[in-house]
Amino acid sequence: MIVTPQTLLFDTPLTLQSGAVLPRYELVYETYGTLNAERSNAVLVCHALNASHHVAGRYADANGQPLPRSEGWWDNLIGPGKPIDTQRWFVIGINNLGSCFGSTGPTHVNPATGEAWGADFPVVTVEDWVHAQARLLDQLGISALAAVVGGSLGGMQTLSWTLQYPQRVRHAVVVASAPNLTAENIAFNEVARRAIVTDPDFHGGHYLRHGTLPRRGLRIARMIGHITYLSDDVMNEKFGRQLKPLNEAAQAGDLDEAVRLAYRYTTQDVEFQIESYLRHQGDKFSEYFDANTYLLITRALDYFDPARHHDGNLSAALAAARAQFLLVSFTTDWRFSPARSREVVKALLDNRRDVSYAEIDAPHGHDAFLLDDPRYHAAVRAYFERQVAQPLASGNRA
Amino acid sequence: MIVTPQTLLFDTPLTLQSGAVLPRYELVYETYGTLNAERSNAVLVCHALNASHHVAGRYADANGQPLPRSEGWWDNLIGPGKPIDTQRWFVIGINNLGSCFGSTGPTHVNPATGEAWGADFPVVTVEDWVHAQARLLDQLGISALAAVVGGSLGGMQTLSWTLQYPQRVRHAVVVASAPNLTAENIAFNEVARRAIVTDPDFHGGHYLRHGTLPRRGLRIARMIGHITYLSDDVMNEKFGRQLKPLNEAAQAGDLDEAVRLAYRYTTQDVEFQIESYLRHQGDKFSEYFDANTYLLITRALDYFDPARHHDGNLSAALAAARAQFLLVSFTTDWRFSPARSREVVKALLDNRRDVSYAEIDAPHGHDAFLLDDPRYHAAVRAYFERQVAQPLASGNRA
Numbered sequence: 001m002i003v004t005p006q007t008l009l010f011d012t013p014l015t016l017q018s019g020a021v022l023p024r025y026e027l028v029y030e031t032y033g034t035l036n037a038e039r040s041n042a043v044l045v046c047h048a049l050n051a052s053h054h055v056a057g058r059y060a061d062a063n064g065q066p067l068p069r070s071e072g073w074w075d076n077l078i079g080p081g082k083p084i085d086t087q088r089w090f091v092i093g094i095n096n097l098g099s100c101f102g103s104t105g106p107t108h109v110n111p112a113t114g115e116a117w118g119a120d121f122p123v124v125t126v127e128d129w130v131h132a133q134a135r136l137l138d139q140l141g142i143s144a145l146a147a148v149v150g151g152s153l154g155g156m157q158t159l160s161w162t163l164q165y166p167q168r169v170r171h172a173v174v175v176a177s178a179p180n181l182t183a184e185n186i187a188f189n190e191v192a193r194r195a196i197v198t199d200p201d202f203h204g205g206h207y208l209r210h211g212t213l214p215r216r217g218l219r220i221a222r223m224i225g226h227i228t229y230l231s232d233d234v235m236n237e238k239f240g241r242q243l244k245p246l247n248e249a250a251q252a253g254d255l256d257e258a259v260r261l262a263y264r265y266t267t268q269d270v271e272f273q274i275e276s277y278l279r280h281q282g283d284k285f286s287e288y289f290d291a292n293t294y295l296l297i298t299r300a301l302d303y304f305d306p307a308r309h310h311d312g313n314l315s316a317a318l319a320a321a322r323a324q325f326l327l328v329s330f331t332t333d334w335r336f337s338p339a340r341s342r343e344v345v346k347a348l349l350d351n352r353r354d355v356s357y358a359e360i361d362a363p364h365g366h367d368a369f370l371l372d373d374p375r376y377h378a379a380v381r382a383y384f385e386r387q388v389a390q391p392l393a394s395g396n397r398a
Numbered sequence: 399m400i401v402t403p404q405t406l407l408f409d410t411p412l413t414l415q416s417g418a419v420l421p422r423y424e425l426v427y428e429t430y431g432t433l434n435a436e437r438s439n440a441v442l443v444c445h446a447l448n449a450s451h452h453v454a455g456r457y458a459d460a461n462g463q464p465l466p467r468s469e470g471w472w473d474n475l476i477g478p479g480k481p482i483d484t485q486r487w488f489v490i491g492i493n494n495l496g497s498c499f500g501s502t503g504p505t506h507v508n509p510a511t512g513e514a515w516g517a518d519f520p521v522v523t524v525e526d527w528v529h530a531q532a533r534l535l536d537q538l539g540i541s542a543l544a545a546v547v548g549g550s551l552g553g554m555q556t557l558s559w560t561l562q563y564p565q566r567v568r569h570a571v572v573v574a575s576a577p578n579l580t581a582e583n584i585a586f587n588e589v590a591r592r593a594i595v596t597d598p599d600f601h602g603g604h605y606l607r608h609g610t611l612p613r614r615g616l617r618i619a620r621m622i623g624h625i626t627y628l629s630d631d632v633m634n635e636k637f638g639r640q641l642k643p644l645n646e647a648a649q650a651g652d653l654d655e656a657v658r659l660a661y662r663y664t665t666q667d668v669e670f671q672i673e674s675y676l677r678h679q680g681d682k683f684s685e686y687f688d689a690n691t692y693l694l695i696t697r698a699l700d701y702f703d704p705a706r707h708h709d710g711n712l713s714a715a716l717a718a719a720r721a722q723f724l725l726v727s728f729t730t731d732w733r734f735s736p737a738r739s740r741e742v743v744k745a746l747l748d749n750r751r752d753v754s755y756a757e758i759d760a761p762h763g764h765d766a767f768l769l770d771d772p773r774y775h776a777a778v779r780a781y782f783e784r785q786v787a788q789p790l791a792s793g794n795r796a
Contacts, residue, residue, distance in 0.1 A: 018663035123663040183633035183672045184625060190673045191621040194680070197666050198614045200598055205666075216596045220618060223589040227582060235581035241703060263701060265416035265521040267693035268595050268603075272700065274581045275588045282592070295665035302670065303661060305639060334732075 001079050001086070002066060003057035005030050005102065008139055014097075014132060020122035023111060027136050028102030029053045029094040032078065033086035035142070042142045043089045043388075044133065045074065046150035046157035049225070049297050050289065052101035055093035056086070074151075076372040083381035088389070089146065094133050098124045098297065100290035107208065107290050119205020119292055126153075126304045130160045134168070144168050147388050148323075151175035151369035152336060153297070156304045159344070162321035163306055169323040171388045173380065176333055176369035178340035179314050179347070180305035185335060188228055189298040192221035196291045205292050214291045219282030221294055226281050231332035231365030239274035247273065314343060315350035324354040326383045328376060330368040331361045356383060399477050399484070400464060401455035403428050403500065406537055412495075412530060418520035421509060425534050426493040426500030427451050430476065431484035433540070440540045441487045441786075442531065443472065444548035444555035447623075447695050448687065450499035453491035454484070472549075474770040481779035486787070487544065492534055494527045496695065498688035505606065505688050517603020517690055524551075524702045528558045532566070542566050545786050546721075549573035549767035550734060551695070554702045557742070560719035561704055567721040569786045571778065574731055574767035576738035577712050577745070578703035583733065586626055587696040590619035594689045603690050612689045617680030619692055624679050629730035629763030637672040645671065712741060713748035722752040724781045726774060728766040729759045754781060 007028050014022045030053050035042060045055045056078040058066040078084045078091055095103040098121060106121040113120075137145070148169050150158040155177025162172045181189070196202060196217030203210045227235075245264060249257040263271065270276045310316035325348055329341035338359050348355045358379040362368040368376065405426050412420045428451050433440060443453045454476040456464040476482040476489055493501040496519060504519040511518075535543070546567050548556040553575025560570045579587070594600060597615035601608045625633075643662060647655040661669065668674045708714035723746055727739035736757050746753045756777040760766040766774070 018661070020663070119665075123665060180639060182630055183637040183639065183670075184628075184630045186639070186670050187621075187625045187633065187672050187676055190670075190676055191618060191625065193665065194621065194677070195593060195618050198617070219596070220589060220593050223585075223592065224622065227585045227589065230582075232580055232582045235585065239581040241578060241581065241584070262706075263416070265418070267517075267521060267591065267690075267697045272581075272584050272588075274585050278585055278588055279592070292665075299665045308660075 001032065001057035002060045002064070003030050003032060003054075003072070004059070005053060007102070008136055010132075010135060014128070014135070016122050016128045017125045018123050022097070022104070022122060025097060025104035025132075026102075027094055027097070027104075027132060029092060029136060030055065030057070030072075031093075032056050032091040033089055035090040035140075039142055040144065040146060041088065041090050042137070042140075042145050043084060043091045043147045043149060044137070044145050044161075045078065045091060045093045046129075046133070046148065046154035046161075047073070047093065047096065048150070048152040048154045049294075049301070050285070051154075052099065053093040053095040053103075054101075056091065073370065077377060077380065083377045084149065084384055089384070092137070092140070092142075094136055096124070096129045097132050098293055098300075100288075100293040105290065106205075106292035106296070116208045117292075118208055121292060121296065123299055124296055125300050126156050126160045127164060129300070130157055130164050133157075133161075134165055137168075144170065147171035147173055147384070149173040149175075150177070152177055152366065153301055155336075156301070159306065160304070162323045162325075163318070166320055166322040171326070171383075172321075172323040173326045173328070173383065174341070174344065175328040176330055176336050176341075176366055177327075177344075178336045179307060179317075179344050181301055182340075186302050188224055189302055192224050193295055193298060195220035195224075196294060202291065205295075207291065213286070215286040218286035218289060218291055218294065219279075222282045222285035222289075223278045226278060228335045229366045231334065231363060233332060234363050234365055235274065237363070239272070239277060242273040244270050244273050244276050314347040318344070318347045318353075319351050321348065321351070321353060324387060326356045326358070326380070326387070328358045328360060328369070328379060330364070330366070330376075331359065332363055333366045333368060335366045356387070399430065399455035400458045400462070401428050401430060401452075401470070402457070403451060405500070406534055408530075408533060412526070412533070414520050414526045415523045416521050420495070420502070420520060423495060423502035423530070424500075425495070425502075425530060427534060428453065428455070428470075428491045430454050430489040431487055433488040433538075437540055438542065438544060439486065439488050440535070440538075440543050441482060441489045441545045441547060442535070442543050442559075443476065443489060443491050444527075444531070444546065444552035444559075445471070445491065445494065446548070446550040446552045447699070448683070449552075450497065451491040451493035451501075452499075454489065471768065475775060475778065481775045482547065482782055487782070490535075490538070490540075492531050494522070495530050496522045496691055496698075498686075498691040503688065504603075504690035504694070514606045515690075516606055519690060519694065521697055522694055523698050524554050524558050525562060527698070528555055528562050531555075531559075532563055535566075542568065545569035545571055545782070547571040547573075548575070550575055550764065551699055553734075554699070557704065558702070560721045560723075561716070564718055564720040569724070569781075570719075570721040571724045571726070571781065572739070572742065573726040574728055574734050574739075574764055575725075575742075576734045577705060577715075577742050579699055580738075584700050586622055587700055590622050591693055591696060593618035593622075594692060600689065603693075605689065611684075613684040616684035616687060616689055616692065617677075620680045620683035620687075621676045624676060626733045627764045629732065629761060631730060632761050632763060633672065635761070637670070637675060640671040642668050642671050642674050712745040716742070716745045716751075717749050719746065719749070719751060722785060724754045724756070724778070724785070726756045726758060726767075726777060728762065728764070728774075729757065730761055731764045731766060733764040754785070
């Protein structure tokens with residue numbers, strides 16, 4: 001499946017939750033499959049922290065051939081014949097405001113100054129993103145969505161869709177998500193932000209003006225993130241206490257050297273495999289991700305809390321939803337644990353909503369939502385075939 | 399209980415596990431209680447990352463009055479009438495090599511250069527610390543210990559004592575510890591170290607020569623540490639999703655302002671209480687802790703792995719131990735989980751050692767080992783009264 005991103009320009013100002021106004025902005029999006037004549041088969045996919053509109057398919061090179069390793073981030077779930085089958089559904093991926101992957105964000109030019117927005121880009125919330133996504137769907141002539149789907153922060157947007165636009169969402173698929181962040185989640189975000197903000201190359205968020213990038217801070221932020229996306233078990237299985245120099249020497253057949261290198265007795269060199277892996281992840285990330293975007297997106301995560309205006313009562317907060325729901329969680333996900341998904345399930349049942357819930361016994365931690373665990377994918381496939389594909393009359397309470 | 403630290407100078411070189419030799423060094427220590435005539439009531443307490451020889455009691459001001467807030471770090475556990483009763487036991491706290499609290503470490507002068515050791519201070523291991531502690535006990539004329547006690551990294555030293563000097567330890571009390579670090583533990587240490595090492599003020603570990611201190615890195619390291627010392631539950635209970643500016647305005651009785659400040663919509667200001675707490679902890683720590691010491695101690699944690707020379711077989715590794723054991727773990731400790739203590743219990747039982755094990759249902763995470771949970775303290779008290787106080791003949795297999 002060869003895909004091409006598109007861009008829509010919005011000239012009407014967007015008032016954000018903070019009160020700030022974005023005078024004009026662009027949103028980049030991709031679509032897969034074909035919108036039917038009734039415009040009733042649209043499925044919106046919301047992305048998480050380190051992702052974009054490029055949800056599925058591959059990009060083409062100059063000769064129209066698929067570029068290697070250009071698959072979208074949920075390509076194992078979405079495509080022809082896949083659990084979310086693009087032969088049946090018209091799937092839309094939209095890059096969120098504030099991103100560094102195409103839609104208007106801190107690296108773009110602030111029309112008021114003629115310079116990059118940098119730290120002056122206004123804080124955006126989950127609700128703001130959903131609002132902007134709805135405007136884009138208006139432009140595409142899509143008034144109602146067969147389903148909204150998202151994992152992690154994308155799941156928060158999915159939940160928010162059912163509250164902000166209850167009449168426009170028939171089904172909501174919320175994977176590895178939560179009704180808000182715990183104090184521990186906020187704490188991890190805060191440490192990552194402090195690492196970025198206290199990097200001397202950050203320059204108050206205006207590093208582009210200074211011709212620098214706060215790569216040190218981004219590296220640390222990404223390393224922290226990576227630890228929390230994996231489970232302790234899968235880390236032990238993948239890396240354990242393996243010593244990198246020893247492994248390398250052993251692979252080269254030099255066992256004497258391997259033994260000599262068992263421990264290097266240093267504090268700054270890579271000694272354990274897990275260190276090498278984390279440094280590599282941090283280095284890669286710091287080359288392509290924008291620091292101000294990282295700050296904005298983690299803050300949107302911190303803020304999200306639909307129960308806030310209902311004295312913390314999630315059941316009262318979710319009373320506005322009209323969609324049918326599928327929630328999926330993963331047993332070893334300690335960042336968005338099954339208990340958090342169950343809170344949402346309970347609050348929806350309190351409101352007599354139709355809810356399906358799958359708790360998948362997977363070893364991969366939070367990352368599991370991006371992997372192709374067969375039970376997880378079977379649950380999503382079955383939900384789309386049996387529930388989302390049902391005729392509107394029997395499938396929708398709206 | 400007023401206490402005074404003492405210092406012992408060692409002029410005999412100490413060969414470290416890495417092969418490096420420390421030509422001469424000082425160890426700072428404190429003692430509480432009185433050594434009996436048989437020299438049989440000595441209890442050694444080993445300290446963890448952010449602690450020292452100052453285990454119990456208080457320091458005196460110029461008038462001999464106790465200084466406020468000068469209590470030792472385990473003062474709730476150790477003292478007259480306390481679970482480890484200094485009316486009966488002669489308790490010894492020793493500051494480890496490489497520390498920044500008095501014993502020879504990276505901030506001390508390297509005799510070879512006349513300058514501070516800095517990053518050139520040799521890497522020390524748990525085994526090196528135990529070796530140095532044993533030398534100090536030699537000087538005090540103590541050939542056998544009634545007990546060695548330690549929590550966390552201190553528990554690793556305790557375990558190591560029973561393997562390096564099996565004939566010198568009658569009882570080992572290992573609290574909230576593990577037979578080695580998991581990959582996840584090493585990963586958190588590595589992120590903390592990268593934050594320090596990539597701080598531009600680190601200067602390859604020779605910041606003292608440059609008149610700087612890598613405070614930014616230390617702050618991040620401490621924030622990461624703090625998250626992992628607490629449980630998710632206790633963080634939620636203490637901080638939840640409370641907004642700091644809102645709380646402050648509400649406390650000042652200004653509810654309109656409180657509502658206005660509900661969210662500030664910033665990425666760098668403190669908005670949530672947990673952020674304020676973490677920043678404060680990081681700031682405090684960066685004022686008194688030495689960065690090279692942080693690197694050395696976390697590396698000692700990473701390295702510790704007595705099963706390493708036994709193909710990962712912990713039972714084989716612990717076969718050398720002759721002591722009786724008490725292990726204590728805390729249900730919400732996700733850094734040194736009960737499962738890790740149970741591994742030690744199982745390995746000791748495989749060797750038919752006498753083992754007591756208490757798994758305390760405490761909400762406080764890893765930090766619980768420093769708090770005065772009554773069930774935990776009762777278990778330690780009972781063990782000392784019933785087991786350690788037993789006559790040597792019935793209590794020791796050595």
